[in-house]
Amino acid sequence: MRHFLLWVTRRLGVFRPNQSSLWLKRFWLPKAGELAEPARLELGSRPDPLAWLAKELGVIDRYSVWQWVLYLFIYPPDNVTHTKIASKSTFLALPIQIIGLLFSMLVRIALAGVQALRWFWQRLLSFLPAVNNEAVGRRLEGWLETPTFRKPWLIWLLVLCSIFFFWLVVTTPFTWLGQLLFLVCLWGAALFMRRIPGNLPALILITLSVLASCRYGWWRLTQTIPLDSGWETFLAISLLLAEIYTWIVLLLGYVQNAWPLKRQTLSLPADTSLWPTVDVFIPTYNEPLKVLEPTVLAAKGIDWPSDKLNIYILDDGRRDEFRRFAEEAGVGYIIRPDNLHAKAGNLNHALKLTHGEYVAIFDCDHLPTSSFLQLTMGWFFKDKRCAMLQTPHHFFSPDTFERNLGTFRRVPNEGALFYGLVQDGNDFWNATFFCGSCAVLRRGPLEEVGGVAVETVTEDAHTALKLHRLGYTTAYINIPLAAGLATESLSSHIGQRIRWARGMAQIFRIDNPFIGKGLSFFQRICYGNAMLHFFYGIPRLIFLTAPLTYLYFEVHIISAAAAMLALYVLPHMLQANLANSHIQGPHRHSFWAEVYESVLAWYIILPTAVAVFNPGAGKFNVTAKGGLIEKSFFDWTISKPYIVLATLNIVGLSIGLGRLFFWNTFETGTVLLNLSWTIYNLLILGAAIGVATEARQVRVSHRVSANLLVALHFKDGSTKMCRTEDYSMTGLGLMLDQELKLPVKERVWVSLWNDEVEFAFPARVIASHGNKLGVQFDNLSIEQEANFVQCTFARPDAWSNWSDEQDVDHPLNSLKEIAIFGFKGYRSLWRNLGKGFARQHQSLRGWLGRQMI
Amino acid sequence: MFKIAIVSAAGGVGRSTLTASLATLLSQRKIAVLTVDFDPQNSLSTLLGSDEVSLGGLLPDFLTGKEFGMSALVNSNEVACLPFGRSNEVSLVTFEQHLRTEPEWLKQCIVQINYPPGAFLLMDTPRLPSPYARQAMVAADLVIAVLAPDARSLALLPAVEAALTRCNPGCQLIYVMNGLDSTRALQSDLLAQFRSALQMRLSPYPIHRDEAIPRAVANWANLQSLSPDSLVAHDLNGLLSWLLAGPASNLDGRAKI
Numbered sequence A: 001m002r003h004f005l006l007w008v009t010r011r012l013g014v015f016r017p018n019q020s021s022l023w024l025k026r027f028w029l030p031k032a033g034e035l036a037e038p039a040r041l042e043l044g045s046r047p048d049p050l051a052w053l054a055k056e057l058g059v060i061d062r063y064s065v066w067q068w069v070l071y072l073f074i075y076p077p078d079n080v081t082h083t084k085i086a087s088k089s090t091f092l093a094l095p096i097q098i099i100g101l102l103f104s105m106l107v108r109i110a111l112a113g114v115q116a117l118r119w120f121w122q123r124l125l126s127f128l129p130a131v132n133n134e135a136v137g138r139r140l141e142g143w144l145e146t147p148t149f150r151k152p153w154l155i156w157l158l159v160l161c162s163i164f165f166f167w168l169v170v171t172t173p174f175t176w177l178g179q180l181l182f183l184v185c186l187w188g189a190a191l192f193m194r195r196i197p198g199n200l201p202a203l204i205l206i207t208l209s210v211l212a213s214c215r216y217g218w219w220r221l222t223q224t225i226p227l228d229s230g231w232e233t234f235l236a237i238s239l240l241l242a243e244i245y246t247w248i249v250l251l252l253g254y255v256q257n258a259w260p261l262k263r264q265t266l267s268l269p270a271d272t273s274l275w276p277t278v279d280v281f282i283p284t285y286n287e288p289l290k291v292l293e294p295t296v297l298a299a300k301g302i303d304w305p306s307d308k309l310n311i312y313i314l315d316d317g318r319r320d321e322f323r324r325f326a327e328e329a330g331v332g333y334i335i336r337p338d339n340l341h342a343k344a345g346n347l348n349h350a351l352k353l354t355h356g357e358y359v360a361i362f363d364c365d366h367l368p369t370s371s372f373l374q375l376t377m378g379w380f381f382k383d384k385r386c387a388m389l390q391t392p393h394h395f396f397s398p399d400t401f402e403r404n405l406g407t408f409r410r411v412p413n414e415g416a417l418f419y420g421l422v423q424d425g426n427d428f429w430n431a432t433f434f435c436g437s438c439a440v441l442r443r444g445p446l447e448e449v450g451g452v453a454v455e456t457v458t459e460d461a462h463t464a465l466k467l468h469r470l471g472y473t474t475a476y477i478n479i480p481l482a483a484g485l486a487t488e489s490l491s492s493h494i495g496q497r498i499r500w501a502r503g504m505a506q507i508f509r510i511d512n513p514f515i516g517k518g519l520s521f522f523q524r525i526c527y528g529n530a531m532l533h534f535f536y537g538i539p540r541l542i543f544l545t546a547p548l549t550y551l552y553f554e555v556h557i558i559s560a561a562a563a564m565l566a567l568y569v570l571p572h573m574l575q576a577n578l579a580n581s582h583i584q585g586p587h588r589h590s591f592w593a594e595v596y597e598s599v600l601a602w603y604i605i606l607p608t609a610v611a612v613f614n615p616g617a618g619k620f621n622v623t624a625k626g627g628l629i630e631k632s633f634f635d636w637t638i639s640k641p642y643i644v645l646a647t648l649n650i651v652g653l654s655i656g657l658g659r660l661f662f663w664n665t666f667e668t669g670t671v672l673l674n675l676s677w678t679i680y681n682l683l684i685l686g687a688a689i690g691v692a693t694e695a696r697q698v699r700v701s702h703r704v705s706a707n708l709l710v711a712l713h714f715k716d717g718s719t720k721m722c723r724t725e726d727y728s729m730t731g732l733g734l735m736l737d738q739e740l741k742l743p744v745k746e747r748v749w750v751s752l753w754n755d756e757v758e759f760a761f762p763a764r765v766i767a768s769h770g771n772k773l774g775v776q777f778d779n780l781s782i783e784q785e786a787n788f789v790q791c792t793f794a795r796p797d798a799w800s801n802w803s804d805e806q807d808v809d810h811p812l813n814s815l816k817e818i819a820i821f822g823f824k825g826y827r828s829l830w831r832n833l834g835k836g837f838a839r840q841h842q843s844l845r846g847w848l849g850r851q852m853i
Numbered sequence B: 001m002f003k004i005a006i007v008s009a010a011g012g013v014g015r016s017t018l019t020a021s022l023a024t025l026l027s028q029r030k031i032a033v034l035t036v037d038f039d040p041q042n043s044l045s046t047l048l049g050s051d052e053v054s055l056g057g058l059l060p061d062f063l064t065g066k067e068f069g070m071s072a073l074v075n076s077n078e079v080a081c082l083p084f085g086r087s088n089e090v091s092l093v094t095f096e097q098h099l100r101t102e103p104e105w106l107k108q109c110i111v112q113i114n115y116p117p118g119a120f121l122l123m124d125t126p127r128l129p130s131p132y133a134r135q136a137m138v139a140a141d142l143v144i145a146v147l148a149p150d151a152r153s154l155a156l157l158p159a160v161e162a163a164l165t166r167c168n169p170g171c172q173l174i175y176v177m178n179g180l181d182s183t184r185a186l187q188s189d190l191l192a193q194f195r196s197a198l199q200m201r202l203s204p205y206p207i208h209r210d211e212a213i214p215r216a217v218a219n220w221a222n223l224q225s226l227s228p229d230s231l232v233a234h235d236l237n238g239l240l241s242w243l244l245a246g247p248a249s250n251l252d253g254r255a256k257i
């Protein structure tokens, strides 16, 4: 085999197989190959203009084509460095440079275009009278309250009229000009509307979007399905089904989020003897004690009469260390003989052994703030049917997306949409989901539905569904009252989402919210949308590959002229985008959903499919938390699907360019449409690949940035006030007014305040630079740790201003940012590919070397 | 004029230091302030920056029949201080005799002082029980009792209250802790006990034990400019703001005159 390889290479004219440049010359520049060996002999014999040029330019290896290109076009001439550049690294660096150059040029051009458009727009606007958007918003809200709108006959009349006109608009066919006018009018109206804050403008935008989408859907269904060949029809129907799926999810989403409730907190009766007893459950399975400890200490500090608050660690790992800790901390410790039904079983077992009127549940890495019960329990007094109250899951560490793309606290994370908007929307329809943690449940109803549901792996949502079926109400308060660690790595993130997707599909199958008794129409829609949402796997893959069918095989899966398609699809996409940007803006930036979904799409297809066909199959996996990624690495295993998809799209793009310029010049529009679609897909896939580049994590315990007052007590009895930059369970980063040099290891005390009460903690200096100081705690007792948690993680306002510094959503900026992430993703892929090749190259060279001898 | 008496049942708890520090801070906030050293120790003026113990003061003035307040000094921070003045055993006996017969002597003297209406008057006193402290309490609108973070101060809590009810029943009484070392668990526990015993009457800003205080005294320097970012400077600022917003806000001088 090896001999054969060597023989082949020699035949091909490559005499040194381990020198990559020879290969390049052989294949890419056949003529250059002839120069390779004999030309060397003639060197220096007569004046060579090429040699002179090479010297001037700084080209070291005259026979390397890459170096010529590099020095001629890339490196500035004055920057000539006479260092030997390894041909391989040049080979790798060059395309990156060229792509970078092209990319920055494109960005420049695009930015200039945008600038020009903006200028033009501003000029246009300056002719119009200024509008006070806030005031308009208030007036619109005011109208809703006027009694004119309360007359039932008027409402019915309006509804009938709207249905008629709606039908008219959706079904009337237009010429291209008509459709263009439709697009422009709708878009103009939406651009005006989106500036006005409030719920009514959101509803108007939703209406416009529904109009555009329905019109597109009608046209698509009635005019664009090719019915000639079987193959084509199959692909066309797949795409159509995917589109219908997104269309349904879009509409259901609009209903779900039509009027976010934004529930306020209610105060409790002044007489604390009326307050109920609460059991706090902290289930744990395999998490380290280091993760559980702060949670228990924070729970102990919850502001509630101490005789009415019982905390239990529910340890499914049955670890002695945990038992000892529970004793030391003075909290309950419950174990069970088996691990049946995982977390749900664990909770149900504890339910049998305890008696509190309410149960608060915290995952073992969710630290509650001290005000948790005081701010939530009020609703149970007001609403006697209220069975469950959920609060957001807040994360103080960056999740995989935020860490690997560097968007922490700048771009709303994946969960922000659900906890910032969807749950508030659900709450309006009395359909708040239980999310397994950071929630309070009334024991009576919970026992009535047989405890936490065990039939599915998303026991939380299923429990809420059962409660709703019995007619209980639920509530959501969108104030982060507990915080925890986000999933650490992409693989664990995917693992967690697979579980959610599986569980939702299971519920869809065995307890479908669209059928069965007890739910209101809108509750069904909320649950239905939540479940349908997790079936995005296949549709997303279809969208990521749909343009390829044309680019590869010239199959027209939409039978319509490109221009017409663009005219119909554009309003649908634009309006949906503008409406969503208005509703979701603070919670999800435009186009990010695509990134979040594309990362998961491949992985949730199988679990959801299996769950639908056989709900019992598969096993439950627990998400690992509190780990540390010690070295940056590229997750090849996880990213395989994205790389395959990206490769397919890149090939499609190249073929498409061929079609554009040579083969399909008769249908340039179609080619262009498919090309732009492919480019968009490539950007999204690039961002997904970027997420697979796991960035290194520097610290074991996460630091939360905060500006808290601190007093430093020095050994000599003097003191200094300063503020924290960040805190973690193990230490503080401090910022002083002036420079202060302290020896490392110096003992100090640091005091923090919880409300007005001061707590001092022994610590040692671990770093001192300028006016910054890092201190690490020195063997805190458990009581001191509890106090520390109360001063930091468990402060009532610890998380209230978390997203204040977040960027606002600008669809175009967002697109630009994702494009940049996409580009970076490919760069990282390329580099890691290079590293991989280098490793293989080395082993190959060693192997070939041995063969030669 | 807001008249504040600074008293304590235990000695050496930092009354004079607190008086001087508060006075300096008040004048930094552009509030006119006069301190009266009503303690035969005659040490307040040194705490306020005078380099030698002043001989003149309210006792010599009283003995020589001069008008009250004639020998007040003003330091560079514009804090006015009326020292007690040099005394001897005989003069003290005479003076104390006089104070016993006329419990409102100080009060009447103060009324005669011509001072801007929004000004503060701080009176330093010897430890209770003492005729001087009693005079100051009678004259005061607000009494600040200084506590040390120790069991003795806790035991003596009722004594202060009793002394005040005897001589000036309607007067507002608040407590300030001084010399707290928060790195000691015992002291933090005691503070918690004081808190639960006194509730809102205890200032939320205990003054910490801090080297910055003796250092400032030794350097004849102003604490706030010598160690502006020390914990004790923070405490004093907090205490004063709390006083001005709470207990001292209803002592509006203009309304009273």
Ligand SMILES: Nc1ncnc2c1ncn2[C@@H]1O[C@H](COP(=O)(O)OP(=O)(O)OP(=O)(O)O)[C@@H](O)[C@H]1O
Pocket (backbone or CB within 6 Å): B010, B011, B012, B013, B014, B015, B016, B017, B018, B041, B125, B126, B127, B178, B179, B180, B207, B208, B209, B210, B211, B213, B214, B217, B232
């Ligand atoms: N917060 C503090 N930190 C450090 N030292 C202090 C503090 N407060 C007072 N001291 C020191 O304690 C000592 C006694 O203070 P001070 O003279 O003010 O107390 P006092 O109550 O007026 O005493 P006396 O009963 O003698 O009048 C002084 O040396 C002072 O410097």
Ligand SMILES: [Mg+2]
Pocket (backbone or CB within 6 Å): B015, B016, B017, B039, B041, B043, B124, B125
């Ligand atoms: Mg004194």
